[in-house]
Amino acid sequence: MLKFLVKQSKSLLLGASLASILHGIGSVMLLAQINSALTSENTEREQMAWLFAVTALGVMFTYVIAAILFERLGQQAHAELRSFIAKCVISADFRQLEVLGAARVQSALSDHCSRVAEFFVSFPVILTNAVVVIGCLAYMAFLSWQVFLLAVLIIGLGCIGYHLAHLRAIRHLDAAAQEQDQLFGHFRSLTDGAKELRLNHDKRIIFIDDVLRRSIEKVRKERTFGMSVFVASAGWGNFLIYAFIGLVLFVLVGDVPDRTLIMTGYALIFVYMVGPLEALLLNIPRANLAQVSADRIEEITQAMASTEQPVTNTAIPPLQSIVLKGVLHRYYHEQKDEMFTLGPVDLSFHPGEITFLVGGNGSGKTTLAKLLVGLYPPETGTITLNQIPITDLNRDYYRQFFTTVFSDFHLFDRILETGHNTDLDQKGNQLLAKLHLQHKVKVRNGSFTTLSLSQGQRKRLALVVAYLESRPFLVFDEWAADQDPLFKDIFYHELLPELRTMGKTVLVISHDDRYFHLADRLLRMENGHLTVDQNHNHSDQSKPVAAPLFALNSIT
Numbered sequence: 001m002l003k004f005l006v007k008q009s010k011s012l013l014l015g016a017s018l019a020s021i022l023h024g025i026g027s028v029m030l031l032a033q034i035n036s037a038l039t040s041e042n043t044e045r046e047q048m049a050w051l052f053a054v055t056a057l058g059v060m061f062t063y064v065i066a067a068i069l070f071e072r073l074g075q076q077a078h079a080e081l082r083s084f085i086a087k088c089v090i091s092a093d094f095r096q097l098e099v100l101g102a103a104r105v106q107s108a109l110s111d112h113c114s115r116v117a118e119f120f121v122s123f124p125v126i127l128t129n130a131v132v133v134i135g136c137l138a139y140m141a142f143l144s145w146q147v148f149l150l151a152v153l154i155i156g157l158g159c160i161g162y163h164l165a166h167l168r169a170i171r172h173l174d175a176a177a178q179e180q181d182q183l184f185g186h187f188r189s190l191t192d193g194a195k196e197l198r199l200n201h202d203k204r205i206i207f208i209d210d211v212l213r214r215s216i217e218k219v220r221k222e223r224t225f226g227m228s229v230f231v232a233s234a235g236w237g238n239f240l241i242y243a244f245i246g247l248v249l250f251v252l253v254g255d256v257p258d259r260t261l262i263m264t265g266y267a268l269i270f271v272y273m274v275g276p277l278e279a280l281l282l283n284i285p286r287a288n289l290a291q292v293s294a295d296r297i298e299e300i301t302q303a304m305a306s307t308e309q310p311v312t313n314t315a316i317p318p319l320q321s322i323v324l325k326g327v328l329h330r331y332y333h334e335q336k337d338e339m340f341t342l343g344p345v346d347l348s349f350h351p352g353e354i355t356f357l358v359g360g361n362g363s364g365k366t367t368l369a370k371l372l373v374g375l376y377p378p379e380t381g382t383i384t385l386n387q388i389p390i391t392d393l394n395r396d397y398y399r400q401f402f403t404t405v406f407s408d409f410h411l412f413d414r415i416l417e418t419g420h421n422t423d424l425d426q427k428g429n430q431l432l433a434k435l436h437l438q439h440k441v442k443v444r445n446g447s448f449t450t451l452s453l454s455q456g457q458r459k460r461l462a463l464v465v466a467y468l469e470s471r472p473f474l475v476f477d478e479w480a481a482d483q484d485p486l487f488k489d490i491f492y493h494e495l496l497p498e499l500r501t502m503g504k505t506v507l508v509i510s511h512d513d514r515y516f517h518l519a520d521r522l523l524r525m526e527n528g529h530l531t532v533d534q535n536h537n538h539s540d541q542s543k544p545v546a547a548p549l550f551a552l553n554s555i556t
């Protein structure tokens with residue numbers, strides 16, 4: 001993932017890295033100039049002062065350029081990562097997304113993204129300081145090859161210690177990242193379960209102490225431990241630096257004639273090098289943290305990889321038939337080591353047909369609807385649309401034939417519909433008036449003015465959106481369950497017959513046995529097995545529709 005981002009912004013990164021390297025080189029040049037100023041004759045002073053001033057200005061400019069470019073890179077990486085993950089989520093198979101869970105996606109979009117972006121903040125620090133350290137070592141080699149060899153030996157020792165610490169620390173940082181995905185799920189419960197938590201003191205305490213705090217603590221502990229190991233190894237690195245300084249000053253440089261002069265030179269290099277070395281040791285862990293987050297993002301996005309072909313042309317021909325043959329889907333429940341099997345289902349749908357699907361809770365009605373509309377690909381069996389088999393290549397296209405209102409539907413505040421550019425507000429407001437919502441909410445500039453409505457009212461809004469979509473097949477999953485008797489009546493006696501007249505195909509999942517007789521066909525689901533009710537008698541008692549709802553939308 002990091003490699004991908006680095007590749008994406010190659011030229012910017014090259015420019016920023018070059019500026020960082022120049023900044024590092026400039027810093028070492030300054031050091032060399034200070035050292036020779038301390039030891040040179042007075043006659044060369046003026047020339048050296050000019051050179052010093054020019055180098056200092058260069059160091060300042062390269063610093064500013066590198067910092068600005070890396071900030072841009074960081075922000076760009078953040079934005080690109082977010083768009084990339086969002087695209088992966090949109091194109092992911094629905095079932096994969098269900099299994100992955102919202103919390104992990106949220107965690108990837110927020111925390112992991114920020115940490116990866118931070119890499120671009122720590123990278124220039126690492127780069128600049130690495131150049132300074134390498135420059136100092138080179139300068140040291142120029143002054144004395146023995147001291148240089150000792151430095152290389154000590155750096156080698158430091159690297160081994162750091163690598164061992166790194167392996168240990170990464171294990172803990174990984175564990176923290178995994179726990180954090182769970183934590184995001186708990187954060188969601190804080191808002192989604194706000195009512196339940198306020199109404200029940202014991203539940204609130206258990207949730208906060210046993211669930212939330214435990215998870216927060218685990219992330220804290222694992223991350224603290226991981227980072228402490230890094231800091232400890234930084235301490236080890238620090239110790240080695242001073243051991244090196246001690247060895248050079250007190251052992252290597254013996255009683256030579258120019259001892260003071262040589263000591264001044266080394267002391268200057270050491271003092272100059274300690275800061276960058278410490279910065280290196282502290283920033284490498286940040287880059288490691290970014291790597292852990294990048295790995296998590298990669299894992300999550302790979303789990304969402306889809307084999308489906310996204311639809312390019314959404315123009316759809318008239319629906320003639322949809323046939324399910326031997327269609328089967330299974331859910332595996334890990335905790336109980338149980339399998340729920342739906343099917344095999346043989347079923348066909350034709351235009352102008354109202355089908356009711358009834359059955360007990362958990363019998364598989366919603367699962368069948370998800371299979372029918374192409375949200376789940378069948379594990380075995382086939383679905384054909386107008387006699388064309390549906391595969392990964394055309395499933396996205398197939399889904400465009402459906403409008404659904406599932407019981408866990410989502411309302412977007414903006415009506416995301418094309419083809420209504422000029423009259424979307426007008427049509428939307430007419431539909432709202434038909435559904436008695438005109439005093440509560442309006443469509444303005446293609447958006448609902450509010451979504452703060454009762455559940456029944458929100459479902460009516462979902463119906464408005466469904467009507468605006470003008471698709472040939474409509475699926476209502478217990479739509480009428482939250483409606484008052486008047487609207488239930490309107491739904492079953494007016495809207496459904498109107499849809500039939502329009503030639504729409506409708507699947508209604510329902511527990512309202514008072515209205516079962518209005519169906520053209522009654523299907524029963526029992527523990528994943530589908531049967532057609534052979535005794536069902538359709539008796540149409542629909543009322544004449546005074547002002548058909550679909551007429552408003554001129555659906556043909």
Ligand SMILES: Nc1ncnc2c1ncn2[C@@H]1O[C@H](COP(=O)(O)OP(=O)(O)OP(=O)(O)O)[C@@H](O)[C@H]1O
Pocket residue numbers: 098331332340359360361362363364365366367368525
């Ligand atoms: N996302 C899922 N992951 C795993 N198992 C699931 C999932 N959704 C449903 N199930 C299981 O599949 C079975 C059928 O569920 P489904 O939602 O299709 O039933 P339903 O007939 O629509 O129920 P209800 O009338 O309560 O809405 C249930 O036993 C449930 O435990």
